[in-house]
Amino acid sequence: MGLLTNEHSRNRLIKLLLAHDTKLCCLSYIAGVVWFLALAYQPFNAGTYISENxxxxxxxxxxxxxxxxxxxxxxxxxxxxxxxxxxxxxxxxxxxxxxxxxxxxxxxxxxxxxxxxxxxxxxxxxxxxxxxxxxxxxxxxxxxxxxxxxxxxxxxxxxxxxxxxxxxxxxxxxxxxxxxxxxxxxxxxxxxxxxxxxxxxxxxxxxxxxxxxxxxxxxxxxxxxxxxxxxxxxxxxxxxxxxxxxxxxxxxxxxxxxxxxxxxxxxxxxxxxxxxxxxxxxxHQFSDSKGESWSDFKLSLSTMLRMMWYQASGAPSGNHGMFHxxxxxxxxxxxxxxxxxxxxxxxxxxxxxxxxxxxxxxxxxxxxxxxFFYLLPSTNRYVSIGMYMPAFEAEEVLDKVKEHLQEAAKDDEFEEDEADVNNPANQSVLSIVPIVLVSLLLAWMAHQGPELLMRIMPRFRIHTEDMVIYSMLAIFTAALMYPKMMIRKSSNPFLVIDWRLLKSVALIGQTLALACVALLNISQAFFLAAFMVPVTCSVKPSKSRILRWIQMLALVMVSLLVLMYFVGLASAWPQASTLDLLFKGYANTKHLIFLGLMDAYLFNAWSEMIGTAVIFPLWLLFWAVPWVDPSL
The missing domain is CATH 3.40.630.10 (Zn peptidases)
Incomplete structure (x- = not known):
């Protein structure tokens, strides 16, 4: 208890964590992903049985x-x-x-x-x-x-x-x-x-x-x-x-x-x-074989990932989905x-x-x-919610660790600068409000864009799928440029963007969003966390132009539109040539986005809303972090 109550010991612990935060976060992320995938191994899951006699x-x-x-x-x-x-x-x-x-x-x-x-x-x-x-x-x-x-x-x-x-x-x-x-x-x-x-x-x-x-x-x-x-x-x-x-x-x-x-x-x-x-x-279907060999594990993992792939889309895999x-x-x-x-x-x-x-x-x-919440690595084995949620939390704990470390670092800097009240670099919550508001505005445009397009679409002779993808690309392009435009206009020295506070808010939002999605659709939350968490947790302002561009490229790679394109490429694989694969992937992406939109309109599916109204604005907050001048 002395470590928690003694201020000097607590500060030493915080400094130690700050010194090794990247290593700890990477270790927790890798452990969470490996743990989750290892649940397909038969000794780590359970055999199915009839509960209702x-x-x-x-x-x-x-x-x-x-x-x-x-x-x-x-x-x-x-x-x-x-x-x-x-x-x-x-x-x-x-x-x-x-x-x-x-x-x-x-x-x-x-x-x-x-x-x-x-x-x-x-x-x-x-x-x-x-x-x-x-x-x-x-x-x-x-x-x-x-x-x-x-x-x-x-x-x-x-x-x-x-x-x-x-x-x-x-x-x-x-x-x-x-x-x-x-x-x-x-x-x-x-x-x-x-x-x-x-x-x-x-x-x-x-x-x-x-x-x-x-x-x-x-x-x-x-x-x-x-x-x-x-x-x-x-x-x-x-x-x-x-x-x-x-x-x-x-x-x-x-x-x-x-x-x-x-x-x-x-x-x-x-x-x-x-x-x-x-x-x-x-x-294995007609016996109680242990299934502990490497080939059995690969088959079980493939089965579980296939099920997760379909579940993550949020679309029903058959007519039975309407009964649910x-x-x-x-x-x-x-x-x-x-x-x-x-x-x-x-x-x-x-x-x-x-x-x-x-x-x-x-x-x-x-x-x-x-x-009601489970994953199936085979027809006679299951992974229940009590088995996969700890593994998912271990994967997502990277968000929580980074969030607390950002707050700790911010507190330390505040104590150092506390004597200088008139320091123009004193930052406040007001410094990130414009970025948050613009992110929400762009997210609203992405979510309501198809609704607005319906009113002007008859005037243009453009196919519906093309109109939807063009509107998404336009909003995404505007999103890529908004931090540069806002930072240029931030002339007030007392409103210099507090990037640590901005990143802490984004991490809190990402943690809450993924945790809520995981309770309803663990597969969707797992794939989002697997791709986004390591990138969003590592972004920060840098004086090195090369490092800053690498971070921006990584953020673009985990944006929703690019992730959807990767899904389109995976569904188009294989093709005769690389060029055919790229074009087929684009066609599949366009079709998948349109189907997601139709599911939202006709069946009240949530995937489109989660993507545009939840994940996209959070990504925009992270996108603003590398644009901040690290010297401020």
Whole structure:
């Protein structure tokens, strides 16, 4: 305690920390990053388990017919139907078939108002189809949803595969489920148009909420509160493995029990299951192998980073992400086709889906016992929030250490100059107020810029994506020049910029921002901290022009616009030549920024707001530090 209470000892400690602050900060940052990545190593994480005993996945036995010939017949029918016109989706055919089964079947119309005026047809209409199987043992007090997106053949690609097998499977299961007396929850078979847009329109109508740009008609019929949902994307061909998509809007994840349930039932059918196409070794999926080798660690780390990559975007990885917005646990199951290896036919897929819904039928309350915040290095291992938050705090402690050291250094200088009251270099809070205000103004322009562009865009014949990226580049260019313009106009000697105070304020803001983001989207906070923290903590005024330009270049490299370009390059890799890679990276960056903006308008995604209204103004504060004259 003497070290803390004795002023002389405390000053010695502060001076010692100031002398070695760079070494301590670098050590804490490296330790935090290594610790976080090491969590993918199997001895440092935990094995998955079912927390909700009511799910009873091991006791669910399939009651489907051994041959299940109706599924194959329906699959042939839907194949013929969708090939009649590759531009259309088969809503009429689905409505007719479900009506013939005796279920309540309805259509649901909605319209999308395009946010930007540059498009000639601002109104896009769509139609959903849904059918309700009423549970015999309940009075429509709870419901489960099986969702299948409708995609015309002409729009099918690798990221948005065909779902005709899922349509056939849903219709075949509806006929079988209707015969069973044990359903205590209603089952809703939902077929959505325009993927996430149609899903959100139906959910808005179901919960009687409204969106600004998605206008949905009222539903003619509904059930009770939805407990869980499964979005099924199954092709017509036999699948090689099942790919799970978990990430929802703003980085939300489904309850871990739902993920474990699907994985357990896939393994019961001896089917391979992956997370974002990261395949484990087959012996690890069906055994309790230790997985402590270097190759196993690399695979686990790759799987965890893939999941973090998708989660960091804040965009939903599938239609299931719209259910998270309404506190409904949901995930997407994709069937992936490969030429080589074993294949599972539609009967295997039907048994998995049947098992999931029969397990969910046992739920007595909402999912709550397992984790909502986690990372998955494999399908049978998890990293909980209690495991990764200490590692993230160790990575971010660099901000806190630097912040306190800046304050300590400022106090020391203040004591030395205290006798000279009239010293023109005495600095105050007022010296940094103009920089803070200009930073907030530029951030407001970046955040509200697209809204302002909507009013003038019809006058210019420029593509929407180009207009958005040009406006971002213009604001970024102005941001690069604002410190030089402000410092030149700071002629008052009593208002010389206190760079230590400015940096302390920026560090406090960065620490609070990253900590808040980490509670909601750990992946987004981790990647931001990994790139920004070491650069922002090391910037300071310098008499050396070379060192000052190096700091400025490093700050530009960790700016949001440049980081987005790096993301575009990573998504474009590989290309035939370096020039092709650079151009493709620019095109991807332009598209990613536009999609982030559309998600903000249509789905109320937070990534665009966090980037422009939180991270960007903080970066502007750091950008002003190297411009200050170090002699003042």
């Amino acid at each position: 009511a799910l009873l996945p091991g006791l669910v036995e399939s009651e489907l017919p051994p041959m299940f010939t109706s599924a194959f017949q329906i699959k042939d029918e839907i194949h013929t139907e969708v090939h009649r016109d590759k531009k259309l989706t088969p809503q009429a055919w689905i409505y007719k078939k479900f009506t013939e089964t005796g279920l309540e079947t309805y259509t649901h119309n909605f319209s999308l108002i395009y946010p930007f005026r540059s498009v000639k047809s601002q109104l896009v209409t769509g139609e959903n189809v849904y059918s309700i199987l009423r549970g015999r043992r309940a009075a429509s007090t709870e419901a489960l949803v099986l969702s299948i997106p409708l995609r015309p053949l002409m729009n099918v690609n690798k990221e948005r595969p065909a779902t005709h097998g899922g349509i056939a499977l849903a219709l075949a299961l509806a006929k079988e489920f209707k015969r069973k007396p044990y359903w205590s929850k209603d089952i809703i078979f939902l077929f959505t148009d325009f993927d996430e847009i149609g899903t959100l329109a139906w959910l808005d109508a179901y919960h009687q909420t409204e969106s600004e740009y998605i206008k949905a008609n009222d539903l003619p019929a509904r059930s009770g509160p939805i407990q869980a949902a499964v979005n099924l994307e199954l092709p017509a061909e036999d699948v090689s493995y099942y790919n799970l998509l978990l990430e929802g809007l703003n980085g939300q994840l489904p309850n871990l029990d739902l993920v474990n349930l699907v994985v357990r039932l896939c393994r019961r059918e001896h089917s391979q299951v992956a997370i974002h196409h990261s395949m484990e070794k087959r012996r 917005k309404f506190h409904i646990e949901a995930l997407t199951v994709q069937g992936v086709v490969k030429k080589k290896g074993s294949h599972d036919d539609i009967i295997t897929s039907a048994r998995i889906v049947e098992g999931v819904f029969r397990s969910l039928n046992n739920l007595l309350e909402r999912f709550h016992q397992s984790f």
